[in-house]
Amino acid sequence: MVQVNVTLTQTIKKLLEEKKFSTLRDILITMMPYDIAAVFEELQDEKMPILFRLLPKELAAETFVEMDENTQQFLIHGFSDSELKEVVDELFVDDAVDLIEEMPANVVKRILRTADKDMRKQINELLKYPEDSAGSIMTTEFISLRPDMTAEMAIKRIRRTGVDKETIYTCYVNDENNKLIGITTVKDLLLANDDDVVRDMMEENVIAVHTLDDQEKVAQMFSNYDFLALPVVDNEQRTVGIVTIDDAIDVIQEEATEDIEKMAAVLPSDKPYMKTGVFGIYAKRVPWLLVLMLSATFTSTIISSFDNVLQRIIILSSFIPMITGSGGNAGSQASVSVIRALSLGEIEFKNIFKVLWKEFRVAVLCGLTLAVANFIKLLIFDLRGYEGTGAPMLIALAVSLTIWGTIVMAKIVGSSLPLLAKKIGFDPAVMANPLISTVCDSLSLLIYFAVATLIIPQLTQI
Amino acid sequence: MVQVNVTLTQTIKKLLEEKKFSTLRDILITMMPYDIAAVFEELQDEKMPILFRLLPKELAAETFVEMDENTQQFLIHGFSDSELKEVVDELFVDDAVDLIEEMPANVVKRILRTADKDMRKQINELLKYPEDSAGSIMTTEFISLRPDMTAEMAIKRIRRTGVDKETIYTCYVNDENNKLIGITTVKDLLLANDDDVVRDMMEENVIAVHTLDDQEKVAQMFSNYDFLALPVVDNEQRTVGIVTIDDAIDVIQEEATEDIEKMAAVLPSDKPYMKTGVFGIYAKRVPWLLVLMLSATFTSTIISSFDNVLQRIIILSSFIPMITGSGGNAGSQASVSVIRALSLGEIEFKNIFKVLWKEFRVAVLCGLTLAVANFIKLLIFDLRGYEGTGAPMLIALAVSLTIWGTIVMAKIVGSSLPLLAKKIGFDPAVMANPLISTVCDSLSLLIYFAVATLIIPQLTQI
Secondary structure, eight states, X not given: OOOOOHHHHHHHHHHHHTTOHHHHHHHHTTSOHHHHHHHHTTSOGGXXXXXXXXXXXXXXXXXXXXXXXXXXXXXXXXXXXXXXXXXXXXXXXXXXXXXXXXXXXXHHHHHHHHSOHHHHHHHHHHHTSOTTBHHHHOBSOOEEEOTTOBHHHHHHHHHHHGGGOSOOSEEEEEOTTOBEEEEEEHHXXXXXXXXXXXXXXSBOSOOOEETTSBHHHHHHHHHHHOOSEEEEEOTTOBEEEEEEHHHHHHHHHHXXXXXXXXXTTOOOOSSOGGXXXXXXXXXXXXXXXXXXXXXXXXXXXXXXXTHHHHHHSTHHHHTHHHHHHHHHHHHHHHHHHHHXXXXXXXXXXXXXXXXXXXHHHHHHHHHHHHHHHHHHXXXXXXXXXXXXXXXXXXXXXXXXXXXXXXXXXXXXXXXHHHHHHHHXXXXXXXXXXXXXXHHHHHHHHHHHHHHHHHHOGGGTOO | XXXXXXXXXXXXXXXXXXXXXXXXXXHHTTSOHHHHHHHHHHSOGGGHXXXXXXXXXXXXXXXXXXXOHHHHHHHHHHOOHHHHHHHHHHSOHHHHHHHHHHSOHHHHHHHHHHSOHHHHHHHHHHHTSOTTBHHHHOBSOOEEEOTTXXXXXXXXXXXXXXXXXXXXXXXXEEOTTOBEEEEEEHHHHHHSOTTOBHHHHSBOSOOOEEXXXXXXXXXXXXXXXXXXXXXXXXTTOBEEEEEEHHHHHHHHHHHHHHHHHHHTTOOOOSSOGGGSOHHHXXXXXXXXXHHHHHHTHHHHHHHHHTHHHHHHSTHHHHTHHHHHHHXXXXXXXXXXXXXHHHHTTSOOGGGHHHHHHHHHHHHHHHHHHHHHHHHHHIIIIITGGGGGGTOHHHHHHHHHHXXXXXXXXXXXXXXXXXXXXXXXXXXXXXXXXHHHHHHHHHHHHHHHHHHHHHHOGGGTOO
């Protein structure tokens, strides 16, 4: 199995120094595009064009697609127009579009000028679709069949036209108006008799997506239905492209990363962590940190307005982090479960009462366990010095009741906010942990002071 | 596009009441297995066998695979032995293994008794592999070719033996000892001349995984290399099975869910949220809640040991939630970025110094922004009543310096702990937010009290 490790990259660097080009070529053609691209990222800039020119045409294009945008841009700058054309001609249209979306304007102009007329037209078509739509991730290169073909004719057509198609395994049957009327697979065609007609063997209940559908929905359909490719249709039900499973996997990974980032109060980023500069990361993180710090003013205000309570029994203040912490943890457990279930399409807004009822029962149980454990712990450890005052039992009771109330409140808040966000068209993941924590912090403090003043008589005696 | 919505399920229920079986059958055969399975989950138990018997054999098996385990188990109980055999015979071996792993012992016995001898052997082979290994998610049904076949012979072989194979599109070339020596695709075979020899067209640099490799690694390879299937070999490099991309997608989704759950201090669960009972969810959540509540004892202890400080300037205690909160947020931003980059294979332990240097610079910037914002906010709002005492400037300075120190500390802790966990063989995601928060909470309080006593003279005057 080929694996990129330092040694291989070092060998390649050494061979480059020594100008052993034919050995290098022999090594490169045994490698996968993804791994070759990884080697490029370890090279000094001036060595890149030399190494790139050693790659056979098709492998060069495939490797180019896997590179990060800095490397791509650097290479393009070094390319002659004919070299650029060679790479662009080998790209699939959707990869060319991805490239164009990442490059600065002057590079885009050069790419479009080099692409042949037909490809330029297709690229411009695809560029029209909004970001994150099915249209923006689809390719226009697919196998189209007519319903009256025989299996033999269909296979002949695939053998004639398949070279440039990203996938030949799913074939789309379109009528004379280019309306999608069925799909069939190479597997079915191969396993059929030569003179079976496509119309009779095609699957007529086609699942298709619209050009403007969200890419997350498209990716979810791949995972539900086990497709290798999914047709994309326009308003007139005409097949305008297909999304292939490799692009769907990228979307699934991206969306999961985005959800995770949002849950941790980071603005989502398109770039991998190690490729993002310090200022880039700063810009993604500082907004939420600021918002959350300022919103903690609520908690400060609540605490200072109960100054007098805290000053009477100062030990009460030492339990604040534990109470807000438990509330925050319980709330984020609930919100994350709900957000992930929303992302995977397992629940919708209409399930809100089912979810709340479930979370309520879980919360009662969790709260009970924590309250009992906390009560015992307080009496045995934390309140040891307090026996004389007669208060430890009451303090322990107040803190434990607060824990119970906080857990129940936090689970309800944590599970309902993401669902409400979804309902009013907000992103549920943005409502996640930190924002919910701030709400839970404030509420749990209010519960704490209410319960404490109610239960401990010393706090209300003047 | 077919979509399951309440109306369709209601229609089906009504048709079932009215015993309109042929209409029902007509509707069902237009639907995808995933959607039919969704309808079953809305049905009353006693209706299920009736509806299931309406499905054509192959569709029945495909639908069965998509059902949740309760529905599957209920249906199996109702099956006669010959009905069970019909379903089991149609299953792919890997799906049969998944089924067996979820069913109770008596059902497993029935399934194994019904399966034919060859399938039983394959099932038992697969059951031997550890959970989450490549062997446990692979299927043993794949197309095997010999190197000396011509393209024409190869296609003939595929047409003869392909019916039962999960994918025919990637074909594995094995020598006489069943050692994997190359792969080729149906695309290449179709686009080749009839008398081209497989040996000359096959790709010899095969990327394969070992039966015991972790499924997460396998899934990551699909996403890096855009494969449709990946061969699985044993110690002697013999091809024993393949992993197909649909199973890889499931693994990718599962692993992302698992990471998210761990980050939110929930023990990972195999089951979808809505399918897990209240006690199941309770059991997954309460352990971490307990651990974290008890570990908050550290924070309580720190606060109580600075009782005297807090009693002198009680307003200091009102900033505690903001300080620990900001630290927790900053830490989880860093940890989540690192954990996700580890999951996606973007960084490794050897990058730790690069990561720490990057996080340090980001932290200095974030900390500075927050400290300045906080300083201004404190002087303008929170400390208004304190002008007379001469202390507000010093209090604001102490709190702001603490914020800065806390952010830097939290980012360093948040980014290094997951990397260290990975290094010593722990799961980085388990080290995530809540555990890191507890560490950050304690450290930020220590910073707070140290800075405050250092800067504010009133706190140290006796």
